[in-house]
Amino acid sequence: MNRVLAHCGARYPIVQAPMGWIARTALASAVSRAGGLGIIETSSGETEACQVEIAKMRELGLPFGVNLPIRFLKDDAMLRFVCSSGVRFVTTSAGSPAKFIAPLHDAGIVVYHAVPTLEAALKCVDAGIDGLVVEGGEGGGFKNPEEVSTLVLLQAIRERVDVPLIAAGGIVDGRGMAAAFALGAEGIQMGTRFVSCSESPVHAHYKQAIVMASATGTWVLNTKSTPCIRALKTQFTAAIHEQGLMPAAAFKGIRSLYFGGDMEAAPALAGQSAGLIHELKSAQAIIDDTVAQFFAITRRLGALGGDASFG
Numbered sequence: 006m007n008r009v010l011a012h013c014g015a016r017y018p019i020v021q022a023p024m025g026w027i028a029r030t031a032l033a034s035a036v037s038r039a040g041g042l043g044i045i046e047t048s049s050g051e052t053e054a055c056q057v058e059i060a061k062m063r064e065l066g067l068p069f070g071v072n073l074p075i076r077f078l079k080d081d082a083m084l085r086f087v088c089s090s091g092v093r094f095v096t097t098s099a100g101s102p103a104k105f106i107a108p109l110h111d112a113g114i115v116v117y118h119a120v121p122t123l124e125a126a127l128k129c130v131d132a133g134i135d136g137l138v139v140e141g142g143e144g145g146g147f148k149n150p151e152e153v154s155t156l157v158l159l160q161a162i163r164e165r166v167d168v169p170l171i172a173a174g175g176i177v178d179g180r181g182m183a184a185a186f187a188l189g190a191e192g193i194q195m196g197t198r199f200v201s202c203s204e205s206p207v208h209a210h211y212k213q214a215i216v217m218a219s220a221t222g223t224w225v226l227n228t229k230s231t232p233c234i235r236a237l238k239t240q241f242t243a244a245i246h247e248q249g250l251m252p253a254a255a256f257k258g259i260r261s262l263y264f265g266g267d268m269e270a271a272p273a274l275a276g277q278s279a280g281l282i283h284e285l286k287s288a289q290a291i292i293d294d295t296v297a298q299f300f301a302i303t304r305r306l307g308a309l310g311g312d313a314s315f316g
């Protein structure tokens with residue numbers, strides 16, 4: 006049995022990444038209805054609005070999860086709410102999950118933590134984590150400045166830990182999913198692919214910028230300070246790239262970018278995977294195509310294995 010599916014209750018081990026303001030009911034319910042696992046964000050810091058979104062997902066009766074970005078939580082209100090709200094699956098990120106695991110487990114919740122390094126993965130396993138989201142440096146969003154690719158990171162972690170792994174960073178379809186499974190993952194998480202899906206609430210300009218971007222269309226910014234991020238190349242991010250440092254108020258205009266379509270209002274978070282996205286699709290089409298392509302590739306590789314032949 007696939008352990009990620011056993012833990013999260015979805016039909017397919019395909020997880021929609023948590024993304025501030027974006028990963029709310031409209032997107033998460035579309036992904037969960039299509040058989041994946043929708044995740045509700047709390048990194049926006051809008052505690053009450055996120056609690057409403059969690060309650061809405063509960064009412065829909067679909068499998069879903071919640072992300073708790075440890076460093077960005079103002080207090081323990083969100084943790085307490087999640088523990089008492091019937092949520093079954095949580096991913097933690099951005100910080101050490103050690104203090105979160107016991108209360109979440111006591112509430113019967115499965116906890117996966119997002120890690121960018123082997124060292125972080127080992128600490129989480131020691132702390133009793135149920136699984137890991139293995140986030141390679143090519144992915145979009147907040148990053149570790151010491152980038153390790155998904156390809157290397159998955160292998161490095163798989164050879165040292167036994168917990169289930171969800172691969173994230175650079176995956177948009179069944180090819181990436183098959184590659185991740187070959188390296189020991191039991192699930193995948195996609196961020197940039199789902200930002201640019203039909204049910205994503207972001208403005209068409211943002212979706213279109215992802216579709217138009219090439220694989221070299223992003224920058225890792227602010228590597229000498231925090232937070233380090235990967236975002237699309239725009240005039241706004243060019244200035245940060247040149248200066249090397251990101252102003253503290255860089256994200257002030259994020260809602261104008263996400264929902265007003267002003268691509269120069271803030272950094273437009275996205276991964277190198279933008280270069281693999283050529284069209285807008287519905288969550289249903291993304292998941293159906295990913296599953297079909299995954300099985301086509303694994304059948305082909307299985308035949309090679311059966312024949313002990315390289316084809």
Ligand SMILES: Cc1cc2nc3c(=O)[nH]c(=O)nc-3n(C[C@H](O)[C@H](O)[C@H](O)COP(=O)(O)O)c2cc1C
Binds near residue numbers: 022027147194274
């Ligand atoms: C717009 C955007 C916002 C993100 N926000 C979060 C977040 O709030 N919490 C988190 O754990 N990861 C966040 N991420 C990272 C994703 O969880 C995921 O690891 C990453 O998108 C995977 O790489 P991909 O973009 O190539 O699919 C974000 C990514 C994007 C693109």
